[in-house]
Amino acid sequence: MLNELAIRTCGLTKQFDRHIAVNDVDLQVQAGEVYGLIGPNGAGKTTLIRMLAAAEEPTKGEIYINGDRLVGDRDNSILKQRLGYLPDDFPLYDDLTVWDYLDYFARLYKLKEPRRSQRLREVLELVQLSQKRRSLIATLSRGMKQRLSLARTIIHEPIVLLLDEPVSGLDPIARRQFREIIRVLQEAGMTILISSHVLSDLAELCTSVGIMELGFLVESTTLSQLYQRLARQQIFLTTLGEIERLTAELNNHALVAGWEVLSGGQRVQIDFTGNQEDCADLLRSLVAAGVPLSEFHCTQEDLETIFLKLGHQQAS
Numbered sequence: 505m506l507n508e509l510a511i512r513t514c515g516l517t518k519q520f521d522r523h524i525a526v527n528d529v530d531l532q533v534q535a536g537e538v539y540g541l542i543g544p545n546g547a548g549k550t551t552l553i554r555m556l557a558a559a560e561e562p563t564k565g566e567i568y569i570n571g572d573r574l575v576g577d578r579d580n581s582i583l584k585q586r587l588g589y590l591p592d593d594f595p596l597y598d599d600l601t602v603w604d605y606l607d608y609f610a611r612l613y614k615l616k617e618p619r620r621s622q623r624l625r626e627v628l629e630l631v632q633l634s635q636k637r638r639s640l641i642a643t644l645s646r647g648m649k650q651r652l653s654l655a656r657t658i659i660h661e662p663i664v665l666l667l668d669e670p671v672s673g674l675d676p677i678a679r680r681q682f683r684e685i686i687r688v689l690q691e692a693g694m695t696i697l698i699s700s701h702v703l704s705d706l707a708e709l710c711t712s713v714g715i716m717e718l719g720f721l722v723e724s725t726t727l728s729q730l731y732q733r734l735a736r737q738q739i740f741l742t743t744l745g746e747i748e749r750l751t752a753e754l755n756n757h758a759l760v761a762g763w764e765v766l767s768g769g770q771r772v773q774i775d776f777t778g779n780q781e782d783c784a785d786l787l788r789s790l791v792a793a794g795v796p797l798s799e800f801h802c803t804q805e806d807l808e809t810i811f812l813k814l815g816h817q818q819a820s
């Protein structure tokens with residue numbers, strides 16, 4: 505079981521003067537997962553990621569990457585080879601071309617020709633920048649620059665990717681392009697930990713999520729378990745008959761937590777505590793009771809709604 509963990513921390517803690525930025529975090533990320541790290545500003549996400557990337561020394565605790573311990577006073581060159589880290593503020597060099605920039609980092613990782621040029625072509629293709637290989641970085645759009653940063657992060661073929669706020673400031677199209685690349689990397693077998701405030705993106709990408717608050721990891725679970733445990737279904741119903749007949753049935757249903765008649769008087773919004781099968785049972789029981797329905801529409805609360813209703817202690 506343990507050797508399936510790509511990332512494991514035990515009691516990981518970082519203290520800056522008197523402020524504890526990361527507090528006793530036990531994190532487990534299975535190999536092959538896309539793990540989303542969410543939490544308000546200042547919750548400790550960047551500090552945690554920096555420690556995982558060996559860019560910040562922990563005050564206490566242990567970090568294991570694919571079962572091997574990351575130790576502060578060693579150069580960890582083999583472990584660093586396994587890691588790709590995209591910080592939220594990494595500089596690009598505007599007066600270099602895309603190719604020269606990537607070539608520079610490939611040389612730092614000691615990639616030799618002809619493999620180096622082949623690898624550059626591969627990553628440029630993956631991040632959809634092959635056409636821009638001779639362009640100066642200064643001329644790229646923000647989305648292209650971020651894809652180039654991602655290319656740099658994976659140039660040495662890491663197996664664990666740490667991405668800190670990679671889509672912040674990108675427009676919806678650029679975010680979608682970025683998500684597609686992440687998906688390809690996951691399909692290629694990488695483990696990806698990604699922090700973001702764009703929860704709709706994380707909901708589409710992640711297999712698991714962790715929620716940080718005041719330095720603590722307060723939740724860490726698969727996305728499907730989180731939805732199962734905390735997401736309520738919302739059902740929208742429209743009846744062609746008398747509304748009282750419908751609401752009487754709803755009042756008798758154990759999984760209906762509440763309902764509200766919407767404007768027009770024939771449409772009802774229901775807070776429902778059951779799962780999809782329970783929704784189907786409700787529909788069957790209403791039809792069996794002879795309630796004439798022209799709409800039965802079931803939606804699940806999204807990640808953002810779940811996050812907001814978790815009752816956070818920390819203000820952003």
Ligand SMILES: Nc1ncnc2c1ncn2[C@@H]1O[C@H](COP(=O)(O)OP(=O)(O)OP(=O)(O)O)[C@@H](O)[C@H]1O
Pocket residue numbers: 520523524525543544545546547548549550551552
């Ligand atoms: N080098 C530092 N020195 C002192 N305090 C720091 C340092 N780095 C971070 N902190 C503090 O640690 C806490 C956690 O910061 P961190 O940047 O890890 O949070 P975050 O969750 O990434 O926030 P955001 O979502 O805004 O990026 C904050 O209170 C921050 O001010």
